[in-house]
Amino acid sequence: MLIPVRHTTFRALFLVAGLLAAGCAGTSFKPPVGTPEPDKFLFERGNEALAKRKWLVSREYFRELIDTYPQTPYRADAKLGIGDTYLGEGSAESYVLALNEFREFLAFYPTHARAGYAQYKLGMTHFRQMHSADRDQTETREAIKEFTAFVERYPTDPLMDDGKVKLREARDRLSQYEYNVGYHYYRSRWYPGAVDRFKQLLENDPQFTRRDSVYFYLGESYAKVGQPAMALPYFDRLVQEFEQSEHLVEAQKRVELLKAEMANQAKKVP
DSSP states (O other): OOOOSOOHHHHHHHHHHHHHHHTOTTOOOSOOTTOSSHHHHHHHHHHHHHHTTOHHHHHHHHHHHHHHOTTOTTHHHHHHHHHHHHHHHOOHHHHHHHHHHHHHHHHHOTTSTTHHHHHHHHHHHHHTTOOOTTSOOHHHHHHHHHHHHHHHHOTTOTTHHHHHHHHHHHHHHHHHHHHHHHHHHHHTTOHHHHHHHHHHHHHHOTTOTTHHHHHHHHHHHHHHTTOHHHHHHHHHHHHHHOSSOTTHHHHHHHHHHHHHHHHHHHHHOO
16 A cells, blocks of 8 residues: 555655755755756766765655656656655654655556565565564564565565565564563463464474474473473474584484473373
């Protein structure tokens, strides 16, 4: 769903305050009279300012281009440039405006060669707003959604490798949040709750980077409630999948102990 483009006040405040702060309130964003390719001139100036992180200056060049030359071949790229300036500013308000620009780009230019870039930047806008694993994960979930769409829809995009890395980081953040809840249950000795939370985590994110800890405390939780046959596979998985883990030595010990315990129980069965 597109955020309604009713942010004239936002834009005005950003422009006035920013231009004054940048000392360029008197700057002209129009091409000099007689410039052979005025739209190209504006586009290049916008990109130059963008590269120098002069967000407001860059944005005004791009806006002048879009408003003055609606048929220019640079229009789509200029719109992406505007989104990048908002993303670069990094404030709560500018992130909202960045999302709007990138979503509008995808709505207006769904088959454009840089549609993948816009989708990637949607993910990045949420990614930069993610909180630590002990806080609200709304932005993390949104980042996962947008990066998943990027990976699925634009498999040949030049940003694919980085998109996959960012997606993994976002998933790890959310899974760490879930892990913290499960570990809290474990420390509180509510082992059924810990088992449920850890198993749900593995179902939702089987590639969680810290799943060795999930395996270990799942095994421990089952062992605590007297279910060695349920505990053993998780310790085994930890040993098989992780050559290095803070839990490896203890997991190896648990495997031997549980196997011995289960063997003794089997001998007692008539």
